[in-house]
Amino acid sequence: MKKPCATLAIAMLAWFSLFTGDAQAQFPDRPIRIVVPYAPGGSTDIAARLVADALGKSLNTSVIVQNQPGASGNIGAAAVARATPDGYTLLFVGSGIASAPSMKEVPFDLRKDLAPISRVVSSQFSILVNPSLNIHTLQEFLDYARANPSSLNMACSGTLTAAHFALESFRQAAKLDFQTIQFNGNAPAALAMMSGQPPAGIDAAFSAKNAVTAGKLRALAVTGSKRSPSLPGVPTVAEAGIPGFEAGFSLVMFAPGATPKALVDRIHQALVAALKDPAVVQKLEAQGFDLIGSSPADFARELEADIKANEAFITGLRRAGVIQ
Known part of the structure; x- marks a missing residue:
């Protein structure tokens, strides 16, 4: 005979799995927010708005860009790292975020708290x-x-x-x-x-x-x-x-770290579809971007290489007294 507590735990786990699975199947059923951790009007903001519009059409939902500048992008990145990992909050940021593990007092762990989706464009x-x-x-x-x-x-x-x-x-x-x-x-x-x-x-x-x-x-x-x-x-x-x-530089996209792989893949598929739209291609290339749209796995590998390369570069800057 099963103990009451064990039975309750199993029932709750089954309900949670059903609920989250159903939520993922219906994704998206409300607007998505893309956080740009810099001031409006800059290169990342311009690209983010073009990508957001195309992604919204691909996912058949509204995609809103929110600027949250400060601390070289780390304030906005930290906000996404703390967000609910349900696919409705994303980060669109410059590739310089790979320096975060080498910076002092960064309020998130890049490797654990953010899930790579894609290296979107370069310029x-x-x-x-x-x-x-x-x-x-x-x-x-x-x-x-x-x-x-x-x-x-x-x-x-x-x-x-x-x-x-x-x-x-x-x-x-x-x-x-x-x-x-x-x-x-x-x-x-x-x-x-x-x-x-x-x-x-x-x-x-x-x-x-x-x-x-x-x-x-x-x-x-x-x-x-x-x-x-x-x-x-x-x-x-x-x-x-x-x-x-x-x-x-390149512009990259992340989700909160605990976002289910199925959702990360769904967002990436929609992003790739958006980047194949001739109108989107024309707009991004007119702004001087080269389109990439790498897979989550490829971007994760590239990100790790960038982290290590930036760490070596930053060490050199510290030795030279350029930064603390």
Whole structure:
């Protein structure tokens, strides 16, 4: 004869399994929220809204983008890590999140608290100056920076973000000495550059396009292996004076860590379907993105490799005194 407690436990487990299975089968039955952990108007925000619209059509539901900036993306990421793992709260973030395990006082465990869904798209950065500097080429900028060691400030979208890694790689490759000023996202960084405080910096090539076209910023070079469709007249850093230089970023998607695999796979399938829509492809490519849509398993492997690579890079920055 079964004990009453054991019988009750079995019954509750059976009910929970039935309930969760039914909930997953009906997914989605309400709007989905995508958290972008940066300020509105930046590269990640722009891409997130394009992806959210397409994902909503693929899943036949509303997908809402919520900006939750701060701490280089870690505030928004922590909010998703704490969210109910039911597929209705997702994170859309820059690949610099792979530095989280190497950062101090990060309120989540990247490997445990977030479930990889996909590396969605990739793109590249641009090196920018305020026109008041009267600098028109990357070589002129290098000459200016070397003639004014330690007095040049450059804007960046946050500590240990992909933009920060690209800017530090640029510093090392060019053998420059400048101060990096960090902002909560690339939109605030771009606004600061347009005001001349600081007069130079880094931003995604496509999100800098409007400011460059309007003459509010000048693009000296892009950081990819080839020119950006967003700034086709701007040479690569390698073309413009630093042979072999290349840096970029990707935008990735996560769910809360305990999200059932079936839900992660369902979201990924819908994402891949969305990324195959010719209209979506055209919109994303027009913004300078290369579409990826990697599987959860592939992204998980790539993420682990990124974590280890970033750890080594961050260790070098700490030894050099660039960061604490």
